[in-house]
Amino acid sequence: MELDLQKQIDELKAKVSRMEAGTKDQLSMVVFSGDLDKILAAMIIATGAAAYDMKVKLFFTFWATAALRDPKKNGKGKNIIEKMFGMMLPKGSSKVTLSKMHMAGMGTAMIKSIMKKHKVASLPEMFKIAGELGIDINICEMSMNLMGFKKEEMIDYPNMTVCGVATFLSDAQESKIQLFI
Amino acid sequence: MTTEELKSLKSNAIVDARGTACPGPLLAAKKGIGEIESGEIMEIYSSDEGTKNDIPKWCQKMSHEFLGIVEEDSYSRLFLKKA
Numbered sequence: 001m002e003l004d005l006q007k008q009i010d011e012l013k014a015k016v017s018r019m020e021a022g023t024k025d026q027l028s029m030v031v032f033s034g035d036l037d038k039i040l041a042a043m044i045i046a047t048g049a050a051a052y053d054m055k056v057k058l059f060f061t062f063w064a065t066a067a068l069r070d071p072k073k074n075g076k077g078k079n080i081i082e083k084m085f086g087m088m089l090p091k092g093s094s095k096v097t098l099s100k101m102h103m104a105g106m107g108t109a110m111i112k113s114i115m116k117k118h119k120v121a122s123l124p125e126m127f128k129i130a131g132e133l134g135i136d137i138n139i140c141e142m143s144m145n146l147m148g149f150k151k152e153e154m155i156d157y158p159n160m161t162v163c164g165v166a167t168f169l170s171d172a173q174e175s176k177i178q179l180f181i
Numbered sequence: 182m183t184t185e186e187l188k189s190l191k192s193n194a195i196v197d198a199r200g201t202a203c204p205g206p207l208l209a210a211k212k213g214i215g216e217i218e219s220g221e222i223m224e225i226y227s228s229d230e231g232t233k234n235d236i237p238k239w240c241q242k243m244s245h246e247f248l249g250i251v252e253e254d255s256y257s258r259l260f261l262k263k264a
Binding site for chain 1: 200201202203204205207208210211239242243
């Protein structure tokens, strides 16, 4: 009987340590939307989580990748379609627009002025803060290829990696919180 | 702690986050807490209503002791002790 108990304790200990290793104090977020409001929400949650000493991993994919473009940089060796995409998509986080009430630019301009009045950080400022907090940004390589974006036209960001879905999945698996925005 | 007790506290650091919106005060708190020693007292100034709910929750998670709030005319003073 005593032996059995010891065995059970050992098994439980092993199980607990496996569970502990499985989830870190980490937040994984898919940032899919290319809308100003949604990316802003994503960045507020991300920086907030960093204030909780959580490790934060953002996976930028599809329309969101355009927000990471640096307006001062250009990608080299693009074909005609890639150039067209580059022209049609917003060039950086200061160019993305509202998901609702954009109203040909009027709504977006209005919300930006209201944000300023209420001292809400702008999107470019949020990216700067995120970088200082050590938040990781992973960019989906497939999305970059689809949109024709090159790594050299992206913003200078301390922890930025181009990767695939496997990176997101392994980060998400280890995270206590997973979000899709 | 009562308002009088809080007012008589000697803070080791004051973080002025007045005028900033969410997540400004929280980020300011995180930055400030890194600059004081364990057991020291930090005071956060915030004009953002939500901060009064956010900071106690953050303290609980980070194991800092939340001491209380003193209301001023146009802002709040939030007191906490670093774990």
